Amino acid sequence: MKKRQLAASLWPPLAALALLAILWQLAVSLFGIASWILPSPGRIAQEAVSGFTRMQEHAGSTIRLTLLGFSVGSCTGIAVACLLHVIPGAKRALYPLLIVSQNIPMIALAPLLMIWFGFGLLPKVIVITLVCFFPVVIATLDGFLQADPVMRSYMNMIGATRIQIFRKLEWPGALPSLFSGLKISGTYSVMGAVIAEWLGSEKGIGVYMLLARSSFRTDRVFVAIVWIVALSLVLFGLILLLERLLIRWKPASAANKERE
Amino acid sequence: MALMQERPQDGTPPAQTAPAAPCLELDGLAKSFGRGRRQVRVLENVSLTVGQGEFVSLIGPSGSGKSTILHLIGGLLPPDAGAIRMEGREVTGRKGLISYMPQSAALFPWRTIEDNAVLAREVAGLPRAESLALAREWLAKVGLAGYERAYPHMLSGGMQQRAAFVRALLSPQEFLCLDEPFGALDALTRQDMQQWLLALWEANRRSVLFITHSIEEALLLSDRVYLLSGKPTRVLRELRVPFGRPRAEDVADDPRFLELKREIYEEMKREQARQETAAREAAPPAGRFGFRR
Ligand SMILES: Nc1ncnc2c1ncn2[C@@H]1O[C@H](COP(=O)(O)OP(=O)(O)OP(=O)(O)O)[C@@H](O)[C@H]1O
Ligand SMILES: Nc1ncnc2c1ncn2[C@@H]1O[C@H](COP(=O)(O)OP(=O)(O)OP(=O)(O)O)[C@@H](O)[C@H]1O
Ligand SMILES: [Mg+2]
Ligand SMILES: [Mg+2]
Numbered sequence: 001m002k003k004r005q006l007a008a009s010l011w012p013p014l015a016a017l018a019l020l021a022i023l024w025q026l027a028v029s030l031f032g033i034a035s036w037i038l039p040s041p042g043r044i045a046q047e048a049v050s051g052f053t054r055m056q057e058h059a060g061s062t063i064r065l066t067l068l069g070f071s072v073g074s075c076t077g078i079a080v081a082c083l084l085h086v087i088p089g090a091k092r093a094l095y096p097l098l099i100v101s102q103n104i105p106m107i108a109l110a111p112l113l114m115i116w117f118g119f120g121l122l123p124k125v126i127v128i129t130l131v132c133f134f135p136v137v138i139a140t141l142d143g144f145l146q147a148d149p150v151m152r153s154y155m156n157m158i159g160a161t162r163i164q165i166f167r168k169l170e171w172p173g174a175l176p177s178l179f180s181g182l183k184i185s186g187t188y189s190v191m192g193a194v195i196a197e198w199l200g201s202e203k204g205i206g207v208y209m210l211l212a213r214s215s216f217r218t219d220r221v222f223v224a225i226v227w228i229v230a231l232s233l234v235l236f237g238l239i240l241l242l243e244r245l246l247i248r249w250k251p252a253s254a255a256n257k258e259r260e
Numbered sequence: 261m262a263l264m265q266e267r268p269q270d271g272t273p274p275a276q277t278a279p280a281a282p283c284l285e286l287d288g289l290a291k292s293f294g295r296g297r298r299q300v301r302v303l304e305n306v307s308l309t310v311g312q313g314e315f316v317s318l319i320g321p322s323g324s325g326k327s328t329i330l331h332l333i334g335g336l337l338p339p340d341a342g343a344i345r346m347e348g349r350e351v352t353g354r355k356g357l358i359s360y361m362p363q364s365a366a367l368f369p370w371r372t373i374e375d376n377a378v379l380a381r382e383v384a385g386l387p388r389a390e391s392l393a394l395a396r397e398w399l400a401k402v403g404l405a406g407y408e409r410a411y412p413h414m415l416s417g418g419m420q421q422r423a424a425f426v427r428a429l430l431s432p433q434e435f436l437c438l439d440e441p442f443g444a445l446d447a448l449t450r451q452d453m454q455q456w457l458l459a460l461w462e463a464n465r466r467s468v469l470f471i472t473h474s475i476e477e478a479l480l481l482s483d484r485v486y487l488l489s490g491k492p493t494r495v496l497r498e499l500r501v502p503f504g505r506p507r508a509e510d511v512a513d514d515p516r517f518l519e520l521k522r523e524i525y526e527e528m529k530r531e532q533a534r535q536e537t538a539a540r541e542a543a544p545p546a547g548r549f550g551f552r553r
Contacts, residue, residue, distance in 0.1 A: 150366045157334030158431060159356015160383045168379070172370045249370040249411045 039219035047219045048226065059227055061203040062193050066231065068121075069128025069196070070189040074182055076129055077136025084137070085144045086166060095141075102134050106195060114199050124196035131192035132185030139181025143174025176250065179243040186235045190228055281348030283435055283467040284310040284333065289342035291328060302328055304492035306342075310435070313465035317478035319524070320488030321532065326471045327363050330437050333469070334358055346435065359431030363439040363471075365420040367412040373399065373423050374408040380431035391430070398426045402453070417444045422453070436468045443473070454480060455509065462506045475524050479517060480507065487527060490535040497527060 021041045027033070028040040035043055048055075084091040106127065113123040147170045155165045197206025205224050212220035291303040302325040310316045318326050331337045333344055335355035344352045351357055359380065367376045377395035382388065396408055402422040404415075412420055421444045428438060442450045458481055461468065472478050478485045479501055487497040499520070503511050511517055 148366070150362060150364055151368060153331070153334075153336050154360065154362050154366050155383070156355055157331070157336050157358065157360045158380045158383055158433075164383055168383070169368070172368070175370075247370075249413070 036216045036218050039222060044219050044222045044226070048223045051220065051223065055205075055208065055223065055227065058203050058205050058208045059231070061201075062190070062197065062205040063231065065121075065124055065196065065204065066128070066190050066193040066235070069125050069193055070132055070186060070235070072125055073129035073132035073189060073192075074136045074185055077133035077181070077185070078140060078178065080133065081137045081140035081144070082166075085141060085170070086162070091141070098134065098137060101130075106131065106192075110195065110199050119200045123199065124193070124201070127196040127199070128189050128192035131195075132189045135184040135188070136178065136181040139184070140174055140178045143177025144170045146177065147173045175247055176243075179239065179247070182239050182243075183236055186239050187232045190232045190235065194228060281345075282309040282311045283314070283347060284469065285345040286329070286333070287343045287345065289329070289332060289344070290340045291325070291332060291337065292340055301492040303332075303339075305494050306488075308486050308495060308498070310467050310469050311483075313467055314484065315461060315468045315470065315482045317470045317472055317482040317485045318488060319472060319475060319478050319485060319528075320493065321490045321528070321535075322473070324488045324490050325493045326488065327439055330360065330439055330469070330471070333437060334360055357433055357435065359428050359433045359436045361424055361428035361436075361438045361441050363443070365412070365417075365424040367420055367423055367427075369412050372409045372411060373404060373415070376412065376423055377426045377430055379427060380433075384432045386432060394430055395426065398429060399423070401456070402426055403449075418446065418449060421445065425453075434466060436466050438468065439471045440473065441470075442477070450477075457481065458507060475521050475528075476512060479503075479520055479524075480512060485524070487524060489531055496531060499524070 025040050025042060028038060039047075084094060109130070110123075110127055113126055117123040117126065151169055152165065155169055160168070193204070194206040194209070197204035198210060201207050205227055209221055209224040212218075212224065286306055286308050289303050289306040290301075292299050292301045294300055306325075306329060308316070308318075318329070320326055328337070332339050335351070335353050335357070338353055342352075343350055346357060367373075368379065371379070374392055374395045377399060378388070378391040381391040381394075399405065399408055402425065404419060404422055404426075407415060407419065407423075412423070415423065421441065425438070425441050428436060428441075442453050445453060454477060461481070470478070470481060482501050485499045485501060486495050487499065488494070489496045501520075502516060503514070508514075
C-alpha cells in the first residue's frame, strides 16, 4: 500500500524528466550545438559513468563537509532559537539583526572568512553554518509561538514553571515546524559546502567544478550539478525519515502522505 | 484510593461542620475584557464559597463568565476587583493551587492518553511509575481501557473529555475545578459518569467546584448550587440541595427534585427575558454589536 503510493507519487515527475531529456538530446543533435556550450544528456551520462571513481573521492569530501556544516549549523540554529525564546527581551533585540545578517552576501563574506580563519576546515564550516542556521531559527521560533493557547493556560493554571512549559508544551509543539526548517537548510547546506570549497580546497565537488569549468569540460560541470542535486535529495530524504521517526503522533500524517 | 486526601468522616453532612475557613471564597470578583468603547463587563460582583469537602455547582447562561471565574481562581487572569481566598489565605493571582479540567479537553497531541493523564502529577514532580499505574487504573474505570497508548487524535470527542477528566482527578491539588466535564457525552454515558463521580466523591469528599449547563446534573451531584445571571454577572441565587448523602440513584424522580428543577428553570427564563429587554433598551441603533459601556 505504502510502496504503491510512493511509486504513484514518483512516476509523474520522472516521466516529465525523461521527456525533457529526450527533447534536450534531440535539440542538441538537431541544431548541432557544440558540446562545450551544451553537452547532450547522453554525453553527460557517459561522463558520469566513466568518471565515477574520481568523482566518488570528491563527493566523499563534500559529503563530510556538508554533514559537519549541517550539524553545526542546525544545532546552532536550534540553540539560538531556544535562547531567543526563553530569555525575555532577547528576541525583540536580536531578531532584526538576524534578518539583516541574512542580507550580507555570502560571496562577499566568504573571502573575508578565509582571511580571518585561514584555509582550514573552520571557515568552510562557518560558511555552511551561516547558510543553514537561519531557516532553522525562523522555523523553530515560529513553532514556539504556535503553541495552543488553551494548553498554555492549562499548564499555567496547574502551576507549571516557565521551563516546564517550554519542555512539555512549546518544544514538542515546535518539532514539526523545526523539521520544516531543517528540510530547507539541509538542501541549502550542500550548496553551502560547494561554495565553501570554492574558497580553496584540494578535493570536493566544488573544486571539481572549478577545474571542469576552466578546461571547458561543460559535461563535467553538468555531472557535478547532478551530484549536488542527488546529494541534496538524499539529505532531504534522511531528514524526512528522521521526522517520521520522531513525530508519530501527527494526525495530519495521512494528509502528509497524500501531499507528497 | 490514593488520589483522594484522607479526611475523617464523621457522618454529618459537610454543611453543618463547615469550618471557619472555607476551601474557597470568592469575594466580590469583577472582571472586564477589552477597554474603552469595546469593553465587555463580564463579571460584576461574584461572591461565593466552597466549604471543605463540599460539592458546589455553578449554573448560568452561556457566556455569563463561568469559565472566566475558573480562570480567575486558577490565577490565569487578575480580577479587576475582589479577592480570592483559599483556606483563609489570600491567593489572588497564585497559580498551581487547583486541580483543573478545562472546558475543551486540551490533551497534548504528542502525548499518549496515559502520558496525558499523568501530566499534572508530572508537573508537580510526583514519581512517574506510580502515576502511570494510577492512570491506567482510572482510565479503565472511565471506559478507556485499551486506549492507554493511543494518541488523542485517535479518540472521539467524548473519549478525549473522559481522558481530560482523569487527568484532573489525578492532579495532586485537593480542590477540584471541573468545567462542564460531561458536556460532550451522550445521555447514557453521561449518566454513568455522574453516578460514578457521585460514588467516588461520596467516598472521598474532595472539595469540588463544578460547572454545568444541566440543572438536573447540578441537583443530582451537589450540596449547593449557585445560579448566575447573564452579563454583567452576579449570583442570582444560592440554593441548598435538600437531599442527603449518599444520594439515592432515583433522587431525580423525587417530587421535590422536580419542583426545584422547575423553579431553577423558571428563574433562568426570567433572567433571560430580563437580559433581552435590557439589551433592547440599552442598544440604540448605533450600538450594532450590543456592547455596553
Ligand atoms: N480573553 C478574552 N477576551 C475578551 N473577552 C473574553 C475573553 N475571555 C472571555 N471573554 C468574554 O467573557 C464572556 C464569558 O466567557 P466564558 O468563557 O467565561 O463564558 P462561559 O460562562 O464559560 O460560557 P459557556 O457556558 O458557553 O462556556 C464571553 O462573553 C466572552 O466573550
Ligand atoms: N484516527 C483514528 N485512529 C484510530 N481510531 C480512531 C481514529 N478516529 C476515530 N477513531 C475511533 O473511532 C471511533 C469513533 O470516533 P468518532 O470521533 O467518530 O466518535 P463520535 O461518535 O463522534 O463520538 P463522540 O460522541 O464522543 O464525539 C472511536 O472509538 C475512535 O477511537
Ligand atoms: Mg465556559
Ligand atoms: Mg464526535
